[in-house]
Amino acid sequence: MREMIRLFVVVLLFSCVSGGLLAVVRSGTQERIEYQQLKFVKGPTIKQIMEGCSNDPLIDRFKIIDGDKERSFFVGVFDGKRNVVAFESFGKGFGGKIGVIVAVNLENDTIVGIGVTTHSETPGLGSRAKSEPDLSSQFTGLSINEPFKVTADDGKIDSISGATITSRGVCGAVVVSAGIYARLKTKIMEKVKA
Amino acid sequence: MAKTVVQEFTKGLWAEIPPFRLVLGLCPVLAVTKTVENGVGMGIATTFVLVCSNVLISLLRSTIPKQVRIACFIVVIATFVTVVELVMQAFAYPLFLKLGIFIPLIVVNCIVLGRAEAFAAKNGVVASFADGLGIGIGFTLSLTALAIFREILGSGTFTIPISSVSIPVFGPGFEPFTFMVEAPGAFVCLGLMLCIMNMLGKK
Numbered sequence: 185m186r187e188m189i190r191l192f193v194v195v196l197l198f199s200c201v202s203g204g205l206l207a208v209v210r211s212g213t214q215e216r217i218e219y220q221q222l223k224f225v226k227g228p229t230i231k232q233i234m235e236g237c238s239n240d241p242l243i244d245r246f247k248i249i250d251g252d253k254e255r256s257f258f259v260g261v262f263d264g265k266r267n268v269v270a271f272e273s274f275g276k277g278f279g280g281k282i283g284v285i286v287a288v289n290l291e292n293d294t295i296v297g298i299g300v301t302t303h304s305e306t307p308g309l310g311s312r313a314k315s316e317p318d319l320s321s322q323f324t325g326l327s328i329n330e331p332f333k334v335t336a337d338d339g340k341i342d343s344i345s346g347a348t349i350t351s352r353g354v355c356g357a358v359v360v361s362a363g364i365y366a367r368l369k370t371k372i373m374e375k376v377k378a
Numbered sequence: 379m380a381k382t383v384v385q386e387f388t389k390g391l392w393a394e395i396p397p398f399r400l401v402l403g404l405c406p407v408l409a410v411t412k413t414v415e416n417g418v419g420m421g422i423a424t425t426f427v428l429v430c431s432n433v434l435i436s437l438l439r440s441t442i443p444k445q446v447r448i449a450c451f452i453v454v455i456a457t458f459v460t461v462v463e464l465v466m467q468a469f470a471y472p473l474f475l476k477l478g479i480f481i482p483l484i485v486v487n488c489i490v491l492g493r494a495e496a497f498a499a500k501n502g503v504v505a506s507f508a509d510g511l512g513i514g515i516g517f518t519l520s521l522t523a524l525a526i527f528r529e530i531l532g533s534g535t536f537t538i539p540i541s542s543v544s545i546p547v548f549g550p551g552f553e554p555f556t557f558m559v560e561a562p563g564a565f566v567c568l569g570l571m572l573c574i575m576n577m578l579g580k581k
Contacts, residue, residue, distance in 0.1 A: 194442065198450050224471050
């Protein structure tokens with residue numbers, strides 16, 4: 185019995201030390217990892233839709249708790265004013281979730297630009313939502329509160345030929361982001377001004 | 379067992395070089411050696427884990443009870459692998475994206491556990507350090523050699539590690555020999571290299 189307890193205590197000690205060490209390493213690298221993920225996954229899209237801003241939106245970011253989720257917002261400075269925020273939302277595409285970053289002008293609630301971040305759409309068809317601007321550029325300048333739909337659903341967004349479901353997914357993501365925006369606008373304003 | 383530290387180190391570079399002599403840990407070998415960059419990255423990550431776990435296990439070898447030694451070894455190895463994973467995410471994120479699942483899989487790489495069980499648990503710290511470093515560098519060299527061979531034939535490029543720059547080797551007219559970058563191609567390459575090493579070894 186005593187032997188059993190000894191074995192148990194040794195393994196327990198090993199696990200505790202290991203767990204403690206990993207917690208230290210994790211807290212030491214967490215911030216950098218987050219930044220790296222932003223830089224390589226969302227970064228290129230954010231840079232693209234916020235072209236011309238005079239700050240680095242990846243650094244100038246904040247978080248707001250929305251229900252049980254925490255959402256990241258990226259601030260863009262245009263003409264010396266902090267007047268654009270970008271954030272990600274998801275729509276249902278053909279091969280899974282499509283991540284879409286939407287940048288909104290806080291002064292008049294219009295879309296500054298949208299861009300696809302992650303997707304698993306068909307290469308050559310749905311993937312053009314990310315690689316070509318035909319679809320995403322249609323959103324630029326419109327009000328965030330419009331009921332975005334593709335032409336096949338009596339909307340006014342021309343879908344990518346051969347990828348109606350993907351286009352619908354992108355529209356859906358923008359509609360979702362309009363909901364987030366409406367829900368959190370007051371909090372966003374507070375954070376941006378702070 | 380009157381081997382010197384230098385011998386413990388150099389045996390990993392030829393006499394017991396993994397995965398050719400010490401035919402263990404083939405899963406990552408076959409999977410990541412599509413490009414030179416991935417091969418080198420994987421080799422360095424494994425070397426780090428090997429050296430650290432060898433040293434620590436050697437230090438603790440009298441403390442660890444025999445009955446639970448494998449559990450303890452795995453805890454030590456898994457800790458270092460997670461450290462590598464976090465550090466790689468923080469400082470070499472694109473490489474982490476490419477190696478993906480194969481970084482956490484170093485935990486179950488037989489080379490690491492094999493060295494812990496067969497060497498570090500029975501030898502002193504300095505010898506274990508030399509052993510881990512030698513085997514690790516040997517592993518890195520083999521992965522690099524295999525990756526150079528496969529990448530040049532399979533994609534016609536040579537990716538310089540760290541910078542991620544791909545240099546075309548054969549010019550635009552080259553039709554890639556894609557078999558080489560697929561898993562069966564890795565087996566064939568490994569077999570051929572083992573064959574060449576055996577022929578050289580015979581002389």
